[in-house]
Amino acid sequence: MxxxxxxxxxxxxxxxxxxxxxxxxxxxxxxxxxxxxxxxxxxxxxxxxxxxxxxxxxxxxxxxxxxxxxxxxxxxxxxxxxxxxxxxxxxxAEKPEHILLWVDWKESRTWGKNPHVELIVGNKVYRGTATGCGYDKESAAIAEALNAYPGTLKILYDVKEAALAGDESISNENAIGYGAGYGALPYYEPGVGVNSLVAILEKCGYNARWFYSPGRSFFEIEKRRG
Structure with missing residues (x-):
């Protein structure tokens, strides 16, 4: 497109x-x-x-x-x-068919446990991290990894491009959903909560499965068929 x-x-x-x-x-x-x-x-x-x-x-x-x-x-x-x-x-870029997201929580003396994310598509790895406090660090780290990969940005761009054809002033939120950022070009907004990022991907044609264990989270995201 x-x-x-x-x-x-x-x-x-x-x-x-x-x-x-x-x-x-x-x-x-x-x-x-x-x-x-x-x-x-x-x-x-x-x-x-x-x-x-x-x-x-x-x-x-x-x-x-x-x-x-x-x-x-x-x-x-x-x-x-x-x-x-x-x-x-x-x-x-090619939109991914299958995405793996690993979230490892690593201890920091200053900020406690901080998420370290690896986004894996084929043989490529994109990373994201977050520190500090007072916000959703997990979604911030996941957003950083998603924004680093042109293929996952293409997911958002396709939806916004089509929406602009019908309304050239449409916002990212109205076109895609909460957490798609501000301004003309959409992105995965950090700190909005993991649920919001997953909801965006689901609206854009993907299914997501979550697996949680102490110290580590795992997300499997697949493009819907049909």
Whole structure:
């Protein structure tokens, strides 16, 4: 499947982000020059060197905000290119028929038990880990592994591409389900709970079986026939 709807949606998303940030950074007050909001917005994107020069009076406010706006534009355009490349790679990938997910829980002195995930498709292995506390670490580690493999991303892209053909503003949640991420391009969202990730895969045409044992979980995910 070609992802022309996804490409269009991504380009529109980044054009909007660039335009919105540009308007904020280059906001000018007729009396006082750049507004407080503009200076705050510029500080997000300006280099440390540019900020130091501005604070020391070596460059004026016009140069300051113009440099910041230029850097913002270049940064977001670079990110957009990376996103479009991810789409290109997924276009040529094969959707998996069978996926194995192993989750091993390893002890950490700081954060207790942390999940280490291996996603196995054929002879390829993709990994994910999560540390810290206060969120669902298992689904975060599983999402990292799923997002690392173009074939599992293709599962989401196919569904979103088809949904965009009927509604070019449809969200990932409405097209795929809760946990499919935010923005134009869907992904497996970390920390949403294992049930949510499994529900996404099931909606996209897969069956999942879970096996739990102390210290280790095992998921077998297969594409439905017919």
């Amino acid at each position: 070609m992802y022309e709807n996804l490409r269009k949606a991504v380009r529109a998303e980044y054009e909007k982000r660039i335009s919105k940030n540009s308007d904020r950074i280059l906001a000018v007050d007729s009396r006082n020059g750049a507004t407080t909001e503009a200076l705050r917005a510029a500080a997000v994107w300006a280099t440390k060197h540019t900020i130091t020069q501005y604070n020391n009076g070596e460059i004026g406010v016009d140069t300051y905000v113009i440099r910041a706006e230029k850097r913002m534009r270049a940064t977001l355009e670079k990110i957009q290119s990376a996103v479009l490349e991810k789409i290109r790679v997924a276009e040529t």
